Amino acid sequence: MSRLSSEWLKHLPFQNVSEISSVSGGDINEAYSxxxxNKEYFMKVQPNKGKQFFEHEVEGINKLSERCLTPQIVTYGExxxxxxxxxNWLDLSHIGDQNKxxxxxxxxxxEIGxxxxxxxxxxxxxxxxxxxWQDSWSSFFIDQRLAPLIQRAIDQGLINNNELDKFNNVINSFKIDMKSHKSVPSILHGDLWSGNFSFVNGEPILIDPDVFYGDREFDIGVxxxxxxxxxxxxxxxxxxxxLDEGWQHRIKYYxxxxxxxxxxxxxxxxLPSVISILDQF
Known part of the structure; x- marks a missing residue:
């Protein structure tokens, strides 16, 4: 919080900032109350990456807000x-009705694209x-999601040739499975782990999206x-x-x-968790 000087805070679009305190907000951003x-807000700050860092999240929240409860954006900037x-500040609870x-x-x-x-x-x-944009989910997932990750893991020395061979087995298996599964481009949250849903006054809310149009089994798998x-x-x-028959098997890819x-x-x-799935193919 020391980086947010009084001079920095003066540039926010408010007349007066009277209180500020750090709160938990994930691994990516600094987060504050x-x-x-005279009103409480939630603020995320991404050092040195400018206004454009949050444009993707803002678009995602706006898209999801058409179909579900999301945080209300006040403003973003640099x-x-x-x-x-x-x-706007929300009193979030992780306890609620998961049927909802x-x-x-x-x-x-x-919402289908x-x-x-x-x-x-x-x-x-x-x-x-x-x-x-791709008209094939198989091509999109392999070429624009999984393969770039595999290359990064190689570049960082995180996987060896044996593990790379197993990844190639997964890719071949995925291509085969997608031939008998009709993928439809749904709007996805894109990062649907338990830290990205909550409840407000008993109603479920989705936060911190990384949206794109993809096979909905991606969100389920995550x-x-x-x-x-x-x-x-x-x-x-x-x-x-x-979900279509066989989804329990296909979510292993995600x-x-x-x-x-x-x-x-x-x-x-x-790595052990990655290998445990690789060994299933």
């Missing part, structure tokens, strides 16, 4: 090269995302990696938007993607 003009995003959460995600996924991808890339995160989603969630989702992303971002501690 601020009281400004001060001395630092990007910031300000939202399953129904909410199904409603999000019912014409192709897989998004109208812009996101290059400012820890793992740049190539969102170039949701299973670190827990936090219970059986009621999956049952409710399937009641509202049934579990592997998500764990490989964590391997690249956070190191060797995730």
């Amino acid at each position: 601020i009281v400004a003009d 001060i001395d090269g630092d990007g910031y995003l300000i939202q 959460l399953g129904k909410l995600l199904a409603n999000v996924h019912h 014409s192709n897989f991808g998004l109208n812009h890339n996101f290059d400012l995160g820890k793992i740049p995302k190539n969102n170039h 949701s299973t990696v670190f827990g936090g989603f219970n059986s009621e969630f999956y049952e409710s989702y399937n009641q509202n938007f049934p 579990q592997l993607y998500y764990l490989t992303a964590h391997l690249v971002m956070f190191g060797q501690m995730y």
Whole structure:
């Protein structure tokens, strides 16, 4: 918090910032509670990456807000090269009805696009995302999600030739499985782990999206990696938007993607989990 000097705070679009304190906000951004003009807000700051760092998140929240509850954006901008995003403060709880959460995600996924991808890339995160439009989910997922991660893992010395051979087995298996599965481009949250949903006054809310149009089994697969989603969630989702037969097998590809992303971002501690999935192919 020391980086946010009184001079820095003066540039925020408020008359007076009377209180500021650090809060938990994930691994990517600095996060704060601020009281400004007698109202409490939540503020995220990304040092040295400018306003454009938050443009992707703002677009994602705006897209999701058409189909589910999301945080309300007050403004975002840049001060001395630092990007910031300000939202209305919400009293979040991780305890709530996961039947409602399953129904909410199904409603999000019912928004269908014409192709897989998004109208812009996101290059400012820890793992740049190539969102170039594709008419094939198999091509999009392999070429623009999994393969770039594998290359980063190689470049960082995190996987050996044996593990690379196993990744190639996964890619071949994925191509085969996609021939018998019809992928439809749903709008995805894109980072659906348990830290990115909550409840406000008993109603589920999605936060911190990394949206693109993809196979909805991607979100489902990611949701299973670190827990936090219970059986009621999956049952409710399937009641509202049934998954195709074989989904329990296919989500392993997205579990592997998500764990490989964590391997690249956070190191060797995730390698055993990656290998445990590789060994299933």
